[in-house]
Amino acid sequence: MGELLHRHGQTYAAEAHIRLKDTPQPLYRTLVLAHLLSARIRASVAVSTSRALNDAGLRNPRRMTAATWQQRVDALGRGGYRRYDERTATQLGEGGQILIDHWGGDLRRMRQQADGDADELRRLLRELPGIGPLGTDIFLREVQDLWPEFGPFIDSKALQGAERLGLPQRPSELVRLAGETPNAELASALVRAALDKEVVTDCLSRVA
Structure with a gap:
């Protein structure tokens, strides 16, 4: 051991240069990373793509939704995420808007709504396009020390x-x-x- x-x-968040803390931006970047990692693609590519999205300024829901679809596609491509870039660009835009509309762009509000119920948090996360059971697992794995009610x-x-x-x-x-x-x-x-x-x-x- x-x-x-x-x-x-x-952690994969650390590898993606995300300084994970309980504030909106790093939590959102970790959620996007979980989305990327949940596809059938090498983890190294998902990590490099997370960095590319950050470098493009797409590091919070408002910036993600304000970007054009093509800007999202281009950022995904620069990270090497070419196989799923068009679909993922659409999902990230739609998911960012849902986060803004339902939780003010702040995943801590989703945590608060779940009230310590991991199944409820999973359900809420899966309301976002592209976040399935694997994506929720990855996100919970990464944030469990910040949100200890869902760990170990x-x-x-x-x-x-x-x-x-x-x-x-x-x-x-x-x-x-x-x-x-x-x-x-x-x-x-x-x-x-x-x-x-x-x-x-x-x-x-x-x-x-």
Whole structure:
């Protein structure tokens, strides 16, 4: 566990240069990242595309909806997100408008409405185009240390990584083994093991 966390415990938000805190802009950028990561595309491409959207100034719902569809397509393309760029550009525009209309562009209001009910938060998140069950899992994984009422959140993909590494399948036991490591870093490390066999090989070779 120690090698896994030390070498692969970076969250995807951190990799995308999102300084995650409980304020509207980083939460929105993390939601967009979750949207991008939930497609059948390499995680590295989703991360680079998150950075490209930020560089284009599309870092909050109002800027996202104010941009033209073509501007969104172009930013997605610069990040390498070409296979899904047109559909995703539409979804990001529509989703940004829904966030503005229903929650004033502030995901903290959605959290407040969910009132600690993870299923309700999932339902609210899925009202946004392009955010399905996988997207909600990714978002909850990333924000769980900010929103502790929804954690520890060790989803099925993270448990798949734990299985590959020969680690326990109970989230509570994984959290115990991780010690003081933030739960989001633990979950991200396990997901990286699920997605990349080289992570598993690297970790197992170091404890052999």
